[in-house]
Amino acid sequence: MSKEIFNPTRFNKSNNPDFEQVLEAHLSRRTLLKGGLGLSAMAVLGSFGLAGCGGSSSSGSPTASSAQLGFNSIAGSKIDAVSVPEGYTAQVLAPWGQPITASGSAWKDDGTNNAEDQDNAMGMHHDGLHFFPLNDEGTDGLLCVNHEYIDQNALHPTGSDADENGIRSSVDQVRKEINAHGVAVVRIQLQANGEWMVVDDDPLNRRYTGATTMDISGPLAYSSKLETPFSPDGSQARGTLNNCGNGYTPWGTYLTCEENWPGYFINTGETTAEQERIGIDTSGTTRYGWETVAGSPEERVDEFARFNVTPTGANASEDYRNEANGHGYIVEIDPYTANSRAVKRTALGRFRHEGCTFGKLEAGQPITFYSGHDSRFEYMYKFVSEALWDPADADATDRMAMGDKYMDAGTLYVARFDAGGTGAWLPLTLDGATQDGGVLADHFDSLEDIILNTAGAADLAGATPMDRPEWCAVDPFTGSVYLTLTNNTRRDESTGTNAANPRLNNKFGHVIRWDEGETASEFSWDIFVFGSDAAGDAETNLSGLDEFNQFASPDGLAFDKRGIMWIQTDNGADEVEEYTNDQMLAVVPSMLTDADGNAETINAANQGELRRFFVGPNGCEVTGFSMSPDYTTIFLSIQHPGNWPYSTDAAEETPANMSVRPRASVVAIRKTDGGEIGV
Numbered sequence: 001m002s003k004e005i006f007n008p009t010r011f012n013k014s015n016n017p018d019f020e021q022v023l024e025a026h027l028s029r030r031t032l033l034k035g036g037l038g039l040s041a042m043a044v045l046g047s048f049g050l051a052g053c054g055g056s057s058s059s060g061s062p063t064a065s066s067a068q069l070g071f072n073s074i075a076g077s078k079i080d081a082v083s084v085p086e087g088y089t090a091q092v093l094a095p096w097g098q099p100i101t102a103s104g105s106a107w108k109d110d111g112t113n114n115a116e117d118q119d120n121a122m123g124m125h126h127d128g129l130h131f132f133p134l135n136d137e138g139t140d141g142l143l144c145v146n147h148e149y150i151d152q153n154a155l156h157p158t159g160s161d162a163d164e165n166g167i168r169s170s171v172d173q174v175r176k177e178i179n180a181h182g183v184a185v186v187r188i189q190l191q192a193n194g195e196w197m198v199v200d201d202d203p204l205n206r207r208y209t210g211a212t213t214m215d216i217s218g219p220l221a222y223s224s225k226l227e228t229p230f231s232p233d234g235s236q237a238r239g240t241l242n243n244c245g246n247g248y249t250p251w252g253t254y255l256t257c258e259e260n261w262p263g264y265f266i267n268t269g270e271t272t273a274e275q276e277r278i279g280i281d282t283s284g285t286t287r288y289g290w291e292t293v294a295g296s297p298e299e300r301v302d303e304f305a306r307f308n309v310t311p312t313g314a315n316a317s318e319d320y321r322n323e324a325n326g327h328g329y330i331v332e333i334d335p336y337t338a339n340s341r342a343v344k345r346t347a348l349g350r351f352r353h354e355g356c357t358f359g360k361l362e363a364g365q366p367i368t369f370y371s372g373h374d375s376r377f378e379y380m381y382k383f384v385s386e387a388l389w390d391p392a393d394a395d396a397t398d399r400m401a402m403g404d405k406y407m408d409a410g411t412l413y414v415a416r417f418d419a420g421g422t423g424a425w426l427p428l429t430l431d432g433a434t435q436d437g438g439v440l441a442d443h444f445d446s447l448e449d450i451i452l453n454t455a456g457a458a459d460l461a462g463a464t465p466m467d468r469p470e471w472c473a474v475d476p477f478t479g480s481v482y483l484t485l486t487n488n489t490r491r492d493e494s495t496g497t498n499a500a501n502p503r504l505n506n507k508f509g510h511v512i513r514w515d516e517g518e519t520a521s522e523f524s525w526d527i528f529v530f531g532s533d534a535a536g537d538a539e540t541n542l543s544g545l546d547e548f549n550q551f552a553s554p555d556g557l558a559f560d561k562r563g564i565m566w567i568q569t570d571n572g573a574d575e576v577e578e579y580t581n582d583q584m585l586a587v588v589p590s591m592l593t594d595a596d597g598n599a600e601t602i603n604a605a606n607q608g609e610l611r612r613f614f615v616g617p618n619g620c621e622v623t624g625f626s627m628s629p630d631y632t633t634i635f636l637s638i639q640h641p642g643n644w645p646y647s648t649d650a651a652e653e654t655p656a657n658m659s660v661r662p663r664a665s666v667v668a669i670r671k672t673d674g675g676e677i678g679v
């Protein structure tokens with residue numbers, strides 16, 4: 001979630017093991033599980049590494065990128081404009097409120113657009129996104145954009161109508177807020193002048209909001225635990241909320257991730273174990289108080305009552321006790337099919353999903369999807385498909401059938417990071433082992449129940465509490481998986497550290513990485529880079545960062561297909577914030593090898609290869625990443641800017657003494673000569 005709405009509560013009350021601080025262990029190069037060697041073989045042979053720059057594996061495919069960053073790191077900035085390297089442009093594209101269908105009015109800068117306008121326009125607080133091309137050149141395509149949450153002060157003429165107790169009165173205001181959440185699918189085209197344009201009212205343009213009906217698939221489909229008066233057979237849920245990170249699939253669909261959804265629901269009565277574990281509110285009102293307009297004569301089909309999940313009737317057919325059970329999932333959307341139904345893929349677990357990223361594909365092998373749970377002391381998960389990857393499925397025309405094939409049946413695992421650079425994936429299945437020597441079946445009756453309380457099952461299995469897992473990205477050359485751990489200032493003497501989260505008061509965050517082992521249950525890991533200010537002491541600035549790459553709170557993370565990794569920040573550390581707004585950095589990890597070809601982490605000698613490429617405007621968070629297929633445009637999101645955008649030129653500074661209604665937006669970055677970005 002954004003630092004703006006971050007809930008500091010520790011939801012994980014388990015006492016999973018924390019290890020002694022082992023700085024030396026995590027700083028040493030990890031041993032890589034490559035070439036079919038398992039952990040035991042590795043222990044005999046000792047450390048061996050990837051082939052060096054431009055090297056090839058025995059199968060002939062390159063094991064390292066040959067990309068060279070072709071720009072100089074830019075200085076930090078703190079202005080109401082974005083900053084890019086010399087020779088680059090940045091365009092404001094598809095900002096909040098821009099109509100995408102003919103049913104919505106033009107955006108008004110006084111906040112007076114109504115709920116129906118919002119239902120037909122770009123939502124608020126853009127986050128994860130992905131570009132799906134519609135031609136070979138990549139100059140025409142569909143942009144899918146997450147809208148994570150809202151700023152009521154910007155959304156309405158004079159902010160929320162809530163009274164001192166949080167009670168709302170305007171049904172249209174509440175509907176507008178619900179409609180500002182979710183996902184937008186919008187067609188965009190590159191014009192001859194090098195600028196992108198939104199195609200107005202394209203048949204493929206559409207919104208998925210906090211109210212859109214969606215199907216449930218996987219273990220919880222047709223479960224009694226999802227029965228509501230709206231969906232008596234438990235096959236549907238209404239809306240997707242707090243859509244943060246994203247993913248996409250090899251078959252051309254978009255994945256949107258439900259992150260901080262518990263705050264939209266309240267239970268003032270008897271709570272369930274899973275509600276307590278995930279943190280559903282039990283008093284006051286929900287985050288925006290939508291449930292407080294329930295019972296209005298204008299209410300349709302319990303559209304507001306459903307956010308109050310307090311059991312009041314005799315059973316689930318008489319109240320909305322199960323409404324929240326339809327949230328907390330990875331949601332699949334087929335952008336290429338107009339009006340297609342979104343599907344919640346429950347097999348991938350139910351928690352605060354930050355993102356969802358598939359591992360390196362191999363024909364005839366399962367597909368792995370990675371997803372982190374973003375809260376303090378929460379866990380990292382992976383889902384391994386039962387179906388084996390058939391490359392022909394990449395061209396399937398019934399894309400959602402591919403989702404059914406690869407995402408509805410498989411095994412969900414949670415990560416235990418052990419000292420010494422190895423780790424174990426713990427299966428969250430009925431026969432999965434628990435720390436006390438039993439199995440999860442001792443605590444759960446079915447896989448449905450495990451999924452519903454994924455984090456509770458992971459507690460029992462003995463997962464490692466992490467410093468807020470955010471986005472994941474997979475190196476297309478090495479298959480190594482990178483994960484941002486944004487920060488955790490509550491990691492103190494009482495909680496202790498562990499090998500994978502070794503810093504007390506971790507205000508700067510770090511990026512961890514791992515390689516899968518020979519079996520689905522083993523991996524090896526190390527820490528790629530530690531966030532820090534340049535002036536940080538030796539215990540803090542462990543990666544030797546300087547002014548030109550100091551950063552804090554890594555969050556968004558992506559690889560492009562050339563092997564360049566892009567790191568985005570949602571900074572919460574004053575030491576870096578005093579120097580720069582949130583930013584995006586680039587590095588080519590597979591190029592960082594020692595003389596023997598072993599993979600290296602960022603250190604004082606090589607840190608110049610981590611370069612600042614972009615800085616956002618004041619107040620914002622930089623998030624979401626996608627590239628056009630020819631690498632000539634980067635699309636990213638600017639979320640919750642303070643006083644921006646001033647014009648369609650994202651780099652044009654809002655004049656001093658001028659206030660604009662802030663609008664989250666996509667920013668399209670290009671080179672002035674139209675060439676490849678970054679190299």
Ligand code: FEO
Nearest residue numbers: 001002244354374
């Ligand atoms: Fe919505 Fe964890 O960032």
Ligand code: CA
Nearest residue numbers: 001244470555
């Ligand atoms: Ca995030």
Ligand code: CA
Nearest residue numbers: 001002555570
């Ligand atoms: Ca964040």
